[in-house]
Amino acid sequence: MRLEVGGKKQSVRYANAILRFIGRFYEGMEVYGSTFFESAEVDSWLDWCEMELSSPPPQPEQALETLEKHLDQRVFLIGQRFTIADASVSVALHHLQAQGLAASLPRATKRWLGTCMAHEAFGAVVKGAKPATGSKAPAPAGPAMPAASASAPMAPKAASDQPLLDRYSNAVGGRIEIKRIIATPDQGQSLVGKKVSVCGWVKTAREADKGKIMFVQLNDGSTPLDIQVVIDSAAKGFDSLKGKVGTGASMKCTGEVVSSPGGKQAVEILVKAEGTEVILFGGVDAKEYPLSKKGHSHEFLRSIAHLRPRSNLIGCVARVRSALAHATHEFFRTNGFLYVHTPLITAADCEGAGEMFQVTTMMAEAEKDGKQMPMVNGKFDYTKDFFQKPAFLTVSGQLSVENYCCSLSKVYTFGPTFRAENSHTSRHLAEFWMIEPELAFADIHDDMNVAEDYLKYCVSFVMQNNKQDLEFFEDKIEKGLIKRLENLLAEPFARITYTEAIDILIKESPKAKFQVPVEWGMDLGSEHERHLAEKVFKKPTVVYNYPKDIKAFYMRLNEDNKTVAAMDVLAPAIGEVIGGSQREERLDVLDRRITEMGLEPQDYWWYRDLRRFGSVPHSGFGLGFERLIMLTTGVENIRDVIPYPRYPGHAEF
Ligand code: 4AD
Numbered sequence: 057m058r059l060e061v062g063g064k065k066q067s068v069r070y071a072n073a074i075l076r077f078i079g080r081f082y083e084g085m086e087v088y089g090s091t092f093f094e095s096a097e098v099d100s101w102l103d104w105c106e107m108e109l110s111s112p113p114p115q116p117e118q119a120l121e122t123l124e125k126h127l128d129q130r131v132f133l134i135g136q137r138f139t140i141a142d143a144s145v146s147v148a149l150h151h152l153q154a155q156g157l158a159a160s161l162p163r164a165t166k167r168w169l170g171t172c173m174a175h176e177a178f179g180a181v182v183k184g185a186k187p188a189t190g191s192k193a194p195a196p197a198g199p200a201m202p203a204a205s206a207s208a209p210m211a212p213k214a215a216s217d218q219p220l221l222d223r224y225s226n227a228v229g230g231r232i233e234i235k236r237i238i239a240t241p242d243q244g245q246s247l248v249g250k251k252v253s254v255c256g257w258v259k260t261a262r263e264a265d266k267g268k269i270m271f272v273q274l275n276d277g278s279t280p281l282d283i284q285v286v287i288d289s290a291a292k293g294f295d296s297l298k299g300k301v302g303t304g305a306s307m308k309c310t311g312e313v314v315s316s317p318g319g320k321q322a323v324e325i326l327v328k329a330e331g332t333e334v335i336l337f338g339g340v341d342a343k344e345y346p347l348s349k350k351g352h353s354h355e356f357l358r359s360i361a362h363l364r365p366r367s368n369l370i371g372c373v374a375r376v377r378s379a380l381a382h383a384t385h386e387f388f389r390t391n392g393f394l395y396v397h398t399p400l401i402t403a404a405d406c407e408g409a410g411e412m413f414q415v416t417t418m419m420a421e422a423e424k425d426g427k428q429m430p431m432v433n434g435k436f437d438y439t440k441d442f443f444q445k446p447a448f449l450t451v452s453g454q455l456s457v458e459n460y461c462c463s464l465s466k467v468y469t470f471g472p473t474f475r476a477e478n479s480h481t482s483r484h485l486a487e488f489w490m491i492e493p494e495l496a497f498a499d500i501h502d503d504m505n506v507a508e509d510y511l512k513y514c515v516s517f518v519m520q521n522n523k524q525d526l527e528f529f530e531d532k533i534e535k536g537l538i539k540r541l542e543n544l545l546a547e548p549f550a551r552i553t554y555t556e557a558i559d560i561l562i563k564e565s566p567k568a569k570f571q572v573p574v575e576w577g578m579d580l581g582s583e584h585e586r587h588l589a590e591k592v593f594k595k596p597t598v599v600y601n602y603p604k605d606i607k608a609f610y611m612r613l614n615e616d617n618k619t620v621a622a623m624d625v626l627a628p629a630i631g632e633v634i635g636g637s638q639r640e641e642r643l644d645v646l647d648r649r650i651t652e653m654g655l656e657p658q659d660y661w662w663y664r665d666l667r668r669f670g671s672v673p674h675s676g677f678g679l680g681f682e683r684l685i686m687l688t689t690g691v692e693n694i695r696d697v698i699p700y701p702r703y704p705g706h707a708e709f
Pocket residue numbers: 406407451452453454475477483484485486488490492493632633634635636637676677678679680681682683
């Protein structure tokens with residue numbers, strides 16, 4: 057279907073009616089906004105477009121001014137994605153331009169129009185539209201509107217015997233993701249009578265009516281919800297299933313969406329009539345398959361890390377993990393931060409804690425040649441090594457990203473980091489992912505503001521986009537999770553200095569009975585951190601201005617000469633999720649701190665250069681990505697929120 061609004065018969069009202077229909081039909085794609093409030097905003101923009109941009113516009117200058125003001129700090133009209141509001145307003149504006157009624161557009165509106173015109177939905181709506189000349193706007197992130205292409209129909213087809221094809225599934229003759237059927241507000245009711253093809257892995261299968269019917273719960277990972285498929289013995293392919301369709305088998309089912317007579321789900325798929333069929337891709341020998349329909353312990357699942365994404369728990373974690381990574385990029389991008397890739401192999405120990413994994417080829421080469429490792433003066437001769445000096449896996453990208461910060465102002469890095477600490481706790485990994493923003497012209501308070509905004513953005517993103525996953529965690533992992541997340545969003549985080557924290561903890565000591573007694577100068581242990589966040593403030597708590605002796609060399613020395621402008625964000629149930637600081641920008645103070653810590657200033661020559669040439673106040677922090685996932689899901693062990701956990705003695709898979 058093509059909607060032409062370029063000709064004389066153009067009517068914003070009709071265009072909007074059709075866009076509303078498309079928006080509702082493709083509910084899962086969130087082109088109608090991803091929350092109730094966003095949908096209301098979409099509606100009001102559609103109405104505005106109808107009133108203000110219909111040809112000829114009643115007050116074109118005023119309309120353009122409104123639009124420019126609104127778009128000044130935004131990528132899209134509403135939220136973080138292209139919606140039908142963008143489609144409607146951009147098409148109307150494009151049309152006015154074509155008529156010469158809105159000849160020159162102001163900056164933000166022009167950029168936004170370029171972004172919209174580069175979107176495939178625009179091309180689908182305006183026949184023959186080309187991206188705005190001179191516009192370099194990239195196609196925006198987020199779900200694409202359905203467009204006409206070889207593999208995906210542009211809009212719903214009228215005939216109910218046509219399957220609703222998903223993109224990129226030509227290999228199996230087209231399929232629809234299961235979430236598009238059942239994870240929708242009407243739980244699939246509007247699709248009743250349609251023919252669909254779904255593919256996935258069997259969660260459970262059982263026979264009924266003396267083997268004449270088979271009930272299969274199928275999941276394809278697009279949602280935690282399974283779809284029930286009822287396969288009648290009359291269906292094509294039924295006989296090939298005998299004895300092969302158990303938990304874990306993979307198959308394609310083409311059938312009709314019907315209302316489900318059982319109370320559990322609103323709709324199911326019936327494979328019975330002519331033109332429907334089942335195809336078994338890979339069968340499973342139930343005796344061999346390690347996952348059964350009953351629940352498994354998290355420890356057991358870790359031992360089958362290659363198959364555990366098929367469990368409900370790890371499936372939900374994977375979806376939330378992906379959403380949080382997406383939210384991270386979205387937050388920083390929309391706030392003007394640039395994504396910088398920092399090296400994983402480095403010669404500098406950022407934290408100065410000596411917990412680094414060494415990267416060397418000397419050992420393998422000596423072993424291959426049956427020789428000793430090259431030595432000089434009783435020490436390994438690293439000039440013979442691959443990098444001609446000792447090299448390590450990075451513990452943090454901070455030092456490298458600081459260089460970019462001191463020319464690009466606002467940057468962040470997001471990648472894996474490695475720590476060779478012999479920790480066997482539920483909060484430590486040897487390989488974990490870290491997000492490290494760095495801001496120029498910012499002090500410790502600006503740093504805390506970004507940290508709080510970013511954490512809240514991530515939590516609200518998951519609450520909006522991963523409802524069903526969160527319901528699973530609420531049900532199976534942590535009762536009260538959703539309330540806890542709502543509370544996290546509701547109030548400002550607590551902010552106290554280290555000295556205030558120590559005072560509080562000393563007062564609480566008789567009652568709290570800490571294992572390690574509290575005194576000024578100590579590093580806070582997990583019991584102290586959790587007590588502050590869980591018992592005292594009952595919400596995320598930022599502690600700042602720590603004693604200099606327990607913190608890294610790069611943190612800015614405060615006026616008192618005793619503390620540094622460091623901050624940690626402590627979360628209930630987890631403890632430290634974020635560690636950051638204002639950086640020492642004064643070369644003489646930095647050199648003193650490096651030496652005090654027993655490090656060599658010349659090892660940090662390039663880091664010191666930043667303080668020699670155009671030094672500026674700047675700040676940053678590191679957020680442990682896995683700890684953020686624990687916070688958002690309630691999962692208690694960090695080994696269950698990363699696909700393949702690495703910790704002492706474990707590097708399998
Ligand atoms: O507090 P950390 O060590 O800070 C840094 O590495 C700074 N260079 C960051 C910066 O300012 N750019 O680590 C930051 C965060 C911690 O708050 C914690 O959430 C996480 O990284 N983290 C770990 N997560 C899992 N396993 C480990 N072994 C971790 N060590 C730190």
